[in-house]
Amino acid sequence: MFGYKCSKCDEGTVREKIILKYPTKMMGYPFVVDEAKLGICDKCKTEYFSDIETQRWERLFEESLLENKLFLLPQETIDIRKQLDLSMEQFAFLIGCTRQSLHNWGKKNRSQPQSRTADLMMKLVYKSQIEGQIDVTGFLIEEAQKLGITIILSQKAADKSDSLSQKEILEELYRLHDTTIPIRDVRNALIIRDADLRETIKQGLDRIGPTEHFHEEYCEYVCHFENGDQMLWVKQYPTGDLTIEGHAGELYKRILEVIIPAYNMKYPGTKIFIRDYIAL
Numbered sequence: 001m002f003g004y005k006c007s008k009c010d011e012g013t014v015r016e017k018i019i020l021k022y023p024t025k026m027m028g029y030p031f032v033v034d035e036a037k038l039g040i041c042d043k044c045k046t047e048y049f050s051d052i053e054t055q056r057w058e059r060l061f062e063e064s065l066l067e068n069k070l071f072l073l074p075q076e077t078i079d080i081r082k083q084l085d086l087s088m089e090q091f092a093f094l095i096g097c098t099r100q101s102l103h104n105w106g107k108k109n110r111s112q113p114q115s116r117t118a119d120l121m122m123k124l125v126y127k128s129q130i131e132g133q134i135d136v137t138g139f140l141i142e143e144a145q146k147l148g149i150t151i152i153l154s155q156k157a158a159d160k161s162d163s164l165s166q167k168e169i170l171e172e173l174y175r176l177h178d179t180t181i182p183i184r185d186v187r188n189a190l191i192i193r194d195a196d197l198r199e200t201i202k203q204g205l206d207r208i209g210p211t212e213h214f215h216e217e218y219c220e221y222v223c224h225f226e227n228g229d230q231m232l233w234v235k236q237y238p239t240g241d242l243t244i245e246g247h248a249g250e251l252y253k254r255i256l257e258v259i260i261p262a263y264n265m266k267y268p269g270t271k272i273f274i275r276d277y278i279a280l
């Protein structure tokens with residue numbers, strides 16, 4: 001599939017690489033591919049994509065929409081109306097759409113689901129039928145997170161509406177706080193595409209205090225950490241690759257405590273955990 005010459009730098013060869021938890025966008029929504037097959041130039045790290053593979057990603061995305069119930073299914077849109085004991089005209093008027101739209105969303109073989117606005121409105125109506133009073137903002141934030149969009153409220157607003165993923169991140173940090181990590185060989189890679197996230201991570205690493213900063217060709221930065229017999233190199237490439245290599249335990253945990261929470265805040269749909277990286 002790959003193996004051809006890189007057209008960007010005209011020097012390297014594009015080699016096939018499997019990347020775990022590859023963050024991308026589908027239909028404008030952030031989406032993480034569990035095992036993505038990419039071509040990467042061994043010189044300049046430019047990424048190449050094959051049509052077959054991107055088509056596979058599109059199918060995965062559609063499946064995840066269904067599996068994660070990101071949109072109400074056709075029958076569900078009908079059931080919600082029936083539970084309210086409303087005619088199609090009445091229900092359409094209630095949620096602010098046309099009867100024809102309602103009719104289309106209820107078709108088993110519909111070509112596309114209802115708009116996100118209509119979907120959220122129907123879900124809210126349904127939820128309030130079941131639970132009575134509901135936290136509308138909190139509900140909408142959770143729905144956005146299902147699509148990988150983090151909406152962080154100001155502290156004052158957040159007190160009223162607790163964000164699930166932030167809570168999970170904190171819980172893991174507390175849990176790992178007293179855990180001792182044995183020293184082992186470390187060789188890991190993440191893809192950090194977002195420039196803001198890269199900056200957040202870099203600042204976090206600087207706060208830990210690298211023993212040295214190196215300049216390396218094709219790297220945005222290289223941080224070297226050393227502590228007794230532990231040592232680690234963290235390298236950020238312009239294409240997004242962030243590699244962590246060396247031999248460490250506690251030091252490795254401290255670095256992950258910077259990277260993983262920042263990553264999860266940016267891509268809450270992915271839910272990667274520090275414990276998966278240190279294999280506890």
Ligand SMILES: [Zn+2]
Binds near residue numbers: 006010041042043044
């Ligand atoms: Zn290249």
